[in-house]
Amino acid sequence: MQLAAIIVSLLLTVVGVALIARAVGQFVRYFKLGQPLPAGTRTDNPYARSVTLVREFLGHTRMNRWGIVGFAHWFVAIGFLTLPPTLAQAFGQLFEADWVLPIIGDFLPFELYIEFIGVMTILGIVVLMAIRLLNLPSRAGRKSRFAGSKSGQAYFVEYVILTIGLAIYVLRGLEGALHHVEHYEAGYFASYPLVLAFKGLGVTTLQNLVYLVAMIKIGTSFIWMIVVSLNTNMGVAWHRFLAFPNIWFKRNADGATALGGLLPMTSGGKPIDFADPGDDDVFGVSQVEQFSWKGLLDFSTCTECGRCQSQCPAWNTGKPLSPKLLIMSLRDHAHAKAPYLLAGGGKTTEGEEKAS
Numbered sequence: 001m002q003l004a005a006i007i008v009s010l011l012l013t014v015v016g017v018a019l020i021a022r023a024v025g026q027f028v029r030y031f032k033l034g035q036p037l038p039a040g041t042r043t044d045n046p047y048a049r050s051v052t053l054v055r056e057f058l059g060h061t062r063m064n065r066w067g068i069v070g071f072a073h074w075f076v077a078i079g080f081l082t083l084p085p086t087l088a089q090a091f092g093q094l095f096e097a098d099w100v101l102p103i104i105g106d107f108l109p110f111e112l113y114i115e116f117i118g119v120m121t122i123l124g125i126v127v128l129m130a131i132r133l134l135n136l137p138s139r140a141g142r143k144s145r146f147a148g149s150k151s152g153q154a155y156f157v158e159y160v161i162l163t164i165g166l167a168i169y170v171l172r173g174l175e176g177a178l179h180h181v182e183h184y185e186a187g188y189f190a191s192y193p194l195v196l197a198f199k200g201l202g203v204t205t206l207q208n209l210v211y212l213v214a215m216i217k218i219g220t221s222f223i224w225m226i227v228v229s230l231n232t233n234m235g236v237a238w239h240r241f242l243a244f245p246n247i248w249f250k251r252n253a254d255g256a257t258a259l260g261g262l263l264p265m266t267s268g269g270k271p272i273d274f275a276d277p278g279d280d281d282v283f284g285v286s287q288v289e290q291f292s293w294k295g296l297l298d299f300s301t302c303t304e305c306g307r308c309q310s311q312c313p314a315w316n317t318g319k320p321l322s323p324k325l326l327i328m329s330l331r332d333h334a335h336a337k338a339p340y341l342l343a344g345g346g347k348t349t350e351g352e353e354k355a356s
Contacts, residue, residue: 001208005215006094009222016222019229026232027242027300030338034293036269042294045253052255053247061255066307069131072124076161079121080240086114086168087221090214093171097207098178111187115172119190122165129158142315145306148325153236154304160224167217173198174210232300233335235328239303246301249294288334289341299331 043049055061060077063070085101092099104110132154137147146154173194181188181195188195198206228237251258264271267281277283285291291299306324314321340346 002094002211005211009091009094009215009218012219012222012226016225016229020225023229023232026338029342030232030300030335031293031296033289033338033341034291034296035266035289037292037294038266038269038271042249042251048253049248049250052250052253053244056247056255057244068127072127072131075117075120075124076128077240079117079124079161079165082114082117082121083164083221085110087218090167090171090217093210093214094218097210098175100175106187108187112189114168115188115190118165118168118172122162122169125158125161125165129162132158142318145310146304147306147309148322148328149304149306150234150236150328153231153234156227157224157237160220163220164217167213167220169194170213171210171217174206174213177201178203178206178210233332235300235302235331236304239301242297242301246297249297287346288330288337289346291330291334296334299327299334302327302331304328 057077060070060074063073085104089099089101089105092101100106132146132151135144135146136151137144141147169191172188172191176185176188176191176195177198181192184192198209201209224237228234232238247255251263265283266272267278267283272278272281272283282290302324304324308327309315309322309324312321312323315323
């Protein structure tokens with residue numbers, strides 16, 4: 001069992017890390033296809049931008065307007081950031097079943113944190129899954145904010161999170177049984193029932209179960225990584241990474257809503273002089289690569305939650321316009337066209353210019 005768990009886990013890890021590195025490189029090249037923005041418009045006041053990022057993420061200032069959805073999503077997001085230390089412990093347990101992280105592994109505040117965030121992440125994702133199932137387009141029709149979303153991808157992400165959360169708790173129970181926890185302890189305040197459930201098993205059985213569950217935890221994590229790496233337009237997964245730069249590069253450094261007067265129309269990163277426009281100035285966009293790099297980042301960060309659609313007057317009065325479906329279509333088209341553009345497609349050569 002141990003040998004199989006090590007081989008499967010390490011193989012998936014190598015493949016997952018290689019593919020995620022390739023995907024990050026693809027994103028960098030993809031965003032560079034977008035048009036530049038006027039100098040300093042998205043990078044001014046780095047300190048204020050960093051404060052805005054921390055405030056909006058930790059405070060979930062946008063999501064919390066949605067009540068229970070924002071509350072549940074906050075714990076899922078924090079649980080995602082808590083994944084690395086639990087993954088590291090699972091890797092150690094592949095080689096030594098009762099292994100714990102050095103220094104913090106048996107540090108009570110850390111154990112309390114893992115217990116609390118772990119159980120709240122499980123509850124949070126169950127709540128979000130229930131909300132999605134209760135608001136299926138097959139039930140609510142156009143009133144469902146999930147109408148048009150890629151439900152299969154969403155289910156995949158939700159069940160991955162649920163599986164990892166449950167694996168963390170099963171491992172906690174097995175750890176308690178292996179470490180001879182004989183009575184209730186604060187460090188196992190949520191997983192103590194599992195400690196009792198595994199208490200009567202032999203050492204060899206407990207070790208094999210640790211190897212198995214650690215493999216499930218690691219394998220699920222890196223299967224998720226492999227899948228999202230092969231689907232760079234999978235916004236429901238990639239927003240977990242892209243939301244951070246997306247917030248940092250907001251129009252207003254202080255996080256203020258980007259309303260009010262329109263910004264000057266630009267072409268190639270420079271404002272257009274309407275009195276004497278340049279011969280090669282492009283007015284608006286007719287091709288996806290004419291969006292700015294921030295526009296391409298916005299498309300890729302869309303998580304298809306449907307909050308924009310649910311508030312759209314056109315959609316709510318039976319018209320075909322949906323801001324969510326528009327962004328999804330632009331995103332999918334941009335990702336599909338990116339390989340062609342990166343290969344040099346769409347560029348006019350000097351000879352072609354003279355001929356024209």
